[in-house]
Amino acid sequence: MAVIEVREIQKRYSGAVAVDDVSLTVEQGEIFGILGPNGAGKTTTVECVAGLRAPDRGTISVLGLDPLRDRAELTRRLGVQLQESRLPDRLQVAEALELYSSFYPRPADWRALMEALNLQSKATTRYGRLSGGQKQRLSIALALVGNPEIAILDELTTGLDPQARRDTWALIEQARSRGTTIVLVTHFMQEAERLCDRLALINGGRVVTVDTPEGLTAQARIEQRIVFHPSRPCDDALLTALPEVSRVTRRDDLVVVEGTAEAITTVIPLLSAHGIVPQRLRVEQASLEDAFVTLTGKDFS
Numbered sequence: 001m002a003v004i005e006v007r008e009i010q011k012r013y014s015g016a017v018a019v020d021d022v023s024l025t026v027e028q029g030e031i032f033g034i035l036g037p038n039g040a041g042k043t044t045t046v047e048c049v050a051g052l053r054a055p056d057r058g059t060i061s062v063l064g065l066d067p068l069r070d071r072a073e074l075t076r077r078l079g080v081q082l083q084e085s086r087l088p089d090r091l092q093v094a095e096a097l098e099l100y101s102s103f104y105p106r107p108a109d110w111r112a113l114m115e116a117l118n119l120q121s122k123a124t125t126r127y128g129r130l131s132g133g134q135k136q137r138l139s140i141a142l143a144l145v146g147n148p149e150i151a152i153l154d155e156l157t158t159g160l161d162p163q164a165r166r167d168t169w170a171l172i173e174q175a176r177s178r179g180t181t182i183v184l185v186t187h188f189m190q191e192a193e194r195l196c197d198r199l200a201l202i203n204g205g206r207v208v209t210v211d212t213p214e215g216l217t218a219q220a221r222i223e224q225r226i227v228f229h230p231s232r233p234c235d236d237a238l239l240t241a242l243p244e245v246s247r248v249t250r251r252d253d254l255v256v257v258e259g260t261a262e263a264i265t266t267v268i269p270l271l272s273a274h275g276i277v278p279q280r281l282r283v284e285q286a287s288l289e290d291a292f293v294t295l296t297g298k299d300f301s
């Protein structure tokens with residue numbers, strides 16, 4: 001069942017197009033990732049879904065409601081963590097969590113959430129005195145404290161250290177197992193690969209593709225990278241003629257062959273048929289990052 005339906009939305013800021021044409025469907029109970037280069041329109045898209053911005057065109061339905069018209073009802077059913085969430089500097093961590101949990105009909109245990117995000121030693125610390133990472137962890141806790149049906153998380157773990165990042169991932173997975181649908185804007189490929197059931201790749205205000213992390217790497221046709229030093233000169237055309245090979249490049253004296261998961265089974269016999277020994281041979285699994293670069297034509301940043 002679809003819990004979010006975004007149809008052909010567009011949003012301009014003083015003439016500049018931020019979102020050109022975005023359509024998305026998010027299913028109940030999934031972790032849906034939104035990935036794209038800086039300025040692609042990700043934040044604008046999720047702000048429209050959360051009812052914080054009005055799209056110039058297109059329609060959005062969240063839990064069957066209109067995010068702008070039904071804002072009051074949706075705030076009780078959505079949890080939102082945005083890039084620049086600001087709280088009053090004097091508010092203490094525990095106070096903020098208790099206050100937010102009082103807004104919701106069936107809140108989570110805010111003390112347990114505070115512990116899960118390792119904030120218990122900061123319970124009486126004022127917001128203005130928290131470090132960047134602590135503020136970030138608090139904003140995640142505030143997005144989840146209402147036990148929302150949908151949690152929208154923008155830049156979930158930006159600024160967090162590796163341990164805090166792993167703790168956050170575990171928390172997100174727990175929320176999903178309790179039935180919360182998660183929409184995640186992320187810059188971390190590892191996070192997208194590890195957490196997301198499906199991903200929308202957004203570039204220049206448009207959806208390039210929506211697929212599973214594995215599906216995206218398969219779409220880019222670079223599931224595997226074979227790197228070797230040829231024992232004698234090797235013509236690129238020889239390799240690119242293979243249907244399993246999508247690209248051949250050079251890295252210093254190394255040949256880098258990108259292709260499907262089966263590429264190794266045809267590349268090695270071909271090389272040996274031409275008397276070429278692949279020295280220092282290495283086979284790497286291509287990552288989502290490779291797919292991102294291939295599908296958007298942009299370096300990931």
Ligand SMILES: Nc1ncnc2c1ncn2[C@@H]1O[C@H](COP(=O)(O)OP(=O)(O)OP(=O)(O)O)[C@@H](O)[C@H]1O
Nearest residue numbers: 013014017018036037038039040041042043044045
């Ligand atoms: N309030 C605003 N006023 C004017 N332009 C804006 C505003 N917010 C965003 N933009 C512009 O709209 C475009 C899309 O921005 P948006 O923040 O949605 O992208 P993003 O994909 O979330 O980027 P990032 O990864 O850098 O956070 C950018 O070119 C940005 O400069």
